[in-house]
Amino acid sequence: MAVHGRRRRRVWAVVAGVGVVLALAGYLTVRFIRSPVSDGCTAHGADGSTxxxxxxxxxxxxxxxxxxxxxxxxxxxxxxxxxxxxxxxxxxxxxxxxxxxxxxxxxxxxxxxxxxxxxxxxxxxxxxxxxxxxxxxxxxxxxxxxxxxxxxxxxxxxxxxxxxxxxxxxxxxxTGREGPGLSCTVGGAYDSGASGGGVATEVEREFGGTPTPLPAAGGGVTYSFEADHAAAGWSLALWLVCHATRLHAASVTFDGHRWSSTASDRGWTRTETGPGRTGTLTVALKR
Incomplete structure (x- = not known):
């Protein structure tokens, strides 16, 4: 009886160990492997088109x-x-x-x-x-x-x-007329190493006369837009989201909304505090 008991305990220990390994493998797969199927962007037009x-x-x-x-x-x-x-x-x-x-x-x-x-x-x-x-x-x-x-x-x-x-x-x-009318889902497992200066250079190269960027916390970049230029702000915010993987953007915040690479499947969410309540656009970078 004692021998059989020890065998049963060893079997259950092996089963439990395998379960832990499988659970860990599943976690690592979700956490670190980007799924090309789930990544993508969706735009919603004013007429209900997608x-x-x-x-x-x-x-x-x-x-x-x-x-x-x-x-x-x-x-x-x-x-x-x-x-x-x-x-x-x-x-x-x-x-x-x-x-x-x-x-x-x-x-x-x-x-x-x-x-x-x-x-x-x-x-x-x-x-x-x-x-x-x-x-x-x-x-x-x-x-x-x-x-x-x-x-x-x-x-x-x-x-x-x-x-x-x-x-x-x-x-x-x-062009920004629909505000947060586009969002992208990204895997988020891209390498760090981007800098605010690099992002500002890319923005200037593509957008031309965008307002002068200001340093943001954590090496990010901040832009300021007047109230009557909200469409221009949203155009830049959406551009940043579409290029988030290349630019290593961790989050983009503008006009009371935030997009985060770690919760990108949630799209744009409302934010009542911090940057982005007015005409301030902030992009934070992965470090």
């Missing part, structure tokens, strides 16, 4: 909107550019294409859009598209597909029209 993108697509869409903002271009220009990029590359920065076509807009070095390296820079590619678009007479009054075709000279000129609804929703949200 657009879902993965993080790569969302970062490119946000960059297109930022470059338009830097040039002082209206939302309609953003819609045209997004519809074009969705058709040409599905918002991917492609390193290949028809003949020598490359990048978000499938621009060709042989046609004067820049070098291959320049075209593969989404900021340059977006700027080149907008530079060509504003040279189209009455582009704001043209149908999206016509305006896009005047720039692209595509072999499928009607194809841009099918993406107008999706592009219009993204433009509506990414």
């Amino acid at each position: 657009v879902t993108l993965d993080l790569d697509q969302a970062s490119h869409a946000a960059t297109i909107a930022a470059v338009a903002h830097a040039r002082g271009l209206p939302e309609r220009a953003v819609t045209i550019a997004l519809a074009t990029a969705i058709q040409e590359s599905k918002l991917r920065n492609l390193s290949y294409g028809d003949r020598d076509s490359l990048g978000l807009f499938q621009q060709r070095p042989s046609q004067g859009w820049g070098t291959s390296a320049q075209i593969l820079d989404p900021v340059h590619a977006s700027g080149e598209f907008f530079d060509a678009l504003v040279r189209v007479p009455d582009y704001l009054g043209l149908p999206v597909t016509v305006a896009a075709q005047r720039v692209q000279r595509s072999g499928y000129p009607e194809a841009y029209a099918r993406h107008e609804g999706m592009a219009a929703t993204l433009a509506d949200v990414l």
